[in-house]
Amino acid sequence: MTEQRKDILDMLAAGKITAEEAEQLIAALERDQAPAAAGLDARPKGKVKYLRVVVDATDNGEPSRVNVRVPLQLLRAGVRLAALVPPQALVKANASLSDSGMPIDLTQLKPEQLEALVEHLDEMTVEVDSPDATVRVFCE
Amino acid sequence: MPQLVTVRVNRPDRRPIRFWVPVLPVALLLFPVVVLVVLAAIVACLMFRIGAVRALGAGWRVIAALPGARFDIEQGRTAVLVAIR
Numbered sequence: 001m002t003e004q005r006k007d008i009l010d011m012l013a014a015g016k017i018t019a020e021e022a023e024q025l026i027a028a029l030e031r032d033q034a035p036a037a038a039g040l041d042a043r044p045k046g047k048v049k050y051l052r053v054v055v056d057a058t059d060n061g062e063p064s065r066v067n068v069r070v071p072l073q074l075l076r077a078g079v080r081l082a083a084l085v086p087p088q089a090l091v092k093a094n095a096s097l098s099d100s101g102m103p104i105d106l107t108q109l110k111p112e113q114l115e116a117l118v119e120h121l122d123e124m125t126v127e128v129d130s131p132d133a134t135v136r137v138f139c140e
Numbered sequence: 141m142p143q144l145v146t147v148r149v150n151r152p153d154r155r156p157i158r159f160w161v162p163v164l165p166v167a168l169l170l171f172p173v174v175v176l177v178v179l180a181a182i183v184a185c186l187m188f189r190i191g192a193v194r195a196l197g198a199g200w201r202v203i204a205a206l207p208g209a210r211f212d213i214e215q216g217r218t219a220v221l222v223a224i225r
Contacts, residue, residue: 050208062216069210077201084195086188 004029048122048139051075057133072139075118083111142206144225152217 005026012022055066085093090106097104126137145161167174178196185192210223 059215063214064216065212065214067210067212069208071205071208073205074202074209077198077205081195081198081202084190084198086190089188 048072050140051121052136052138052140054136055133072118072121075121076115079111079114079118082114141204142224146221146223146225148219148221150217150219 008022008025011017049072051070051072053068057064093106122139128135142163145163147159149157182192185195206224212221
């Protein structure tokens with residue numbers, strides 16, 4: 001029994017509230033507790049700390065492996081650093097990207113969007129399988 | 141802040157190279173260079189009209205977030221590992 005539910009029952013026992021009022025209070029208490037419990041269930045894995053990139057490939061018959069572990073805190077710090085890039089540099093970067101066939105407008109990319117992206121990385125897993133290589137990107 | 145950087149290099153038919161770099165003593169040893177780098181960064185910030193305090197703060201956050209990073213690359217019998225603790 002929670003502390004709040006006990007308080008309601010105590011008030012009912014002391015005659016401070018009626019049975020109807022007690023029922024309404026308990027119903028309200030249950031409504032408040034339900035979303036909190038749902039929020040906990042949505043992320044049962046706990047806080048992830050690292051972004052992992054694992055690549056297994058075969059180059060000219062020789063096996064090669066890349067195993068990178070980057071703290072998510074480093075990504076967040078990098079996003080803050082990237083937010084300091086002056087607009088004129090972003091315009092030049094846009095032109096270079098466009099020349100390379102990637103028409104991405106970096107000036108439209110806001111730091112808060114990047115931070116939201118990093119925040120939700122823990123829900124992401126990318127797996128690429130090909131005959132020569134396997135790539136896995138995930139958080140742990 | 142990083143305390144120790146471990147570097148390991150394995151090469152075919154040669155002895156593996158492995159060394160540990162204690163970051164704080166090396167940073168103290170290179171203090172004059174660090175001061176020059178910070179001054180150059182402040183000048184660059186002023187030239188490009190970026191808040192120097194914000195930029196130095198963001199740079200420090202990047203350095204402080206480095207512990208735990210690990211880069212392990214293997215190609216055949218050659219391997220390079222860099223781990224920051």
